[in-house]
Amino acid sequence: MSASKDQGKGQRPARFSLDGQLALVTGSSRGIGLASARALAEQGARVIINGRSADTVAQAANRLRQDGLEIIEAPFDAADVQQSIATVDRLIQEHGPVRIFMANAAMQHRESLLTFPQEKFEEVLWLNLTAQWALGRHLASHMVQQKYGRIIVTGSVTGLQGRKDISAYTIAKAGLHALARQWAVELSPHHITVNAVAPGYIATEFNEALQKDEHFNQWLFDRVPQQKWGSPDDIASAVCYLASREASFVTGQTLAVDGGFTIAL
Ligand SMILES: NC(=O)c1ccc[n+]([C@@H]2O[C@H](COP(=O)([O-])OP(=O)(O)OC[C@H]3O[C@@H](n4cnc5c(N)ncnc54)[C@H](OP(=O)(O)O)[C@@H]3O)[C@@H](O)[C@H]2O)c1
Numbered sequence: 615m616s617a618s619k620d621q622g623k624g625q626r627p628a629r630f631s632l633d634g635q636l637a638l639v640t641g642s643s644r645g646i647g648l649a650s651a652r653a654l655a656e657q658g659a660r661v662i663i664n665g666r667s668a669d670t671v672a673q674a675a676n677r678l679r680q681d682g683l684e685i686i687e688a689p690f691d692a693a694d695v696q697q698s699i700a701t702v703d704r705l706i707q708e709h710g711p712v713r714i715f716m717a718n719a720a721m722q723h724r725e726s727l728l729t730f731p732q733e734k735f736e737e738v739l740w741l742n743l744t745a746q747w748a749l750g751r752h753l754a755s756h757m758v759q760q761k762y763g764r765i766i767v768t769g770s771v772t773g774l775q776g777r778k779d780i781s782a783y784t785i786a787k788a789g790l791h792a793l794a795r796q797w798a799v800e801l802s803p804h805h806i807t808v809n810a811v812a813p814g815y816i817a818t819e820f821n822e823a824l825q826k827d828e829h830f831n832q833w834l835f836d837r838v839p840q841q842k843w844g845s846p847d848d849i850a851s852a853v854c855y856l857a858s859r860e861a862s863f864v865t866g867q868t869l870a871v872d873g874g875f876t877i878a879l
Pocket residue numbers: 640641642643644645646647664665666667670690691692693718719720721741768769770771812813814815816817818819820821
């Protein structure tokens with residue numbers, strides 16, 4: 615057998631490797647965040663996983679460690695910016711610079727616009743946009759010193775289109791897509807890329823009620839060319855690409871991962 619055919623056999627492929635890089639994924643004790651944390655760790659990253667419940671974070675971390683992955687636990691409420699920044703600073707001191715940041719924690723509130731309480735609007739905007747902006751900017755300042763960084767925000771197809779009863783969520787997600795463009799402009803000179811992934815409908819705990827709703831499934835399958843729910847792994851694969859060195863020329867983009875939902879009339 616020729617040397618070229620042998621090359622790479624039994625080794626992790628060099629392309630898309632994240633070997634040794636420290637990554638933080640907020641809201642990663644289940645769902646899309648957990649799948650993304652796993653995928654990043656499988657590519658060789660050391661991954662900090664997060665959620666509000668320390669027990670759920672510990673359970674998720676232990677499952678990943680059983681598969682030989684390098685995981686650091688960081689339970690904190692991403693809505694508490696001071697606590698988030700203090701925790702992240704301690705982790706950077708202990709484990710070195712964060713090179714990959716996925717801003718993923720979010721909440722939903724469903725109510726018609728005309729009765730939507732302003733406090734709820736502010737709560738959703740705070741967690742889904744403002745707190746991500748604050749922690750992301752703090753991490754960006756560290757990345758600037760490293761002259762390297764990958765920032766990925768979890769947007770949504772509902773940030774690209776309107777949808778009834780979720781007006782705070784869609785506005786916050788549209789804001790995250792704008793954040794990716796704006797930060798990409800400002801951080802490009804520092805070799806930091808910033809992109810958004812916009813998941814379509816992905817089966818997680820976030821939308822358990824919708825998955826069981828026959829009318830909603832009919833509505834969804836009528837609109838999604840692939841006629842199915844996505845899986846958290848679909849998003850995780852896109853995240854791995856955007857987190858890689860190989861994606862260095864891709865910045866400020868919003869990548870819809872949605873089975874064709876946003877391209878079909
Ligand atoms: N699923 C979809 O169809 C879909 C579509 C488009 C976009 N998205 C976006 O994808 C992201 C993840 O959604 P998902 O469906 O994976 O949700 P999920 O299954 O409900 O998981 C949410 C995760 O975030 C954590 N979390 C929630 N609030 C938090 C907070 N304040 N601070 C820290 N962690 C928090 C949860 O843990 P704790 O509860 O223990 O805190 C959990 O780990 C969100 O940004 C969501 O908007 C989802």
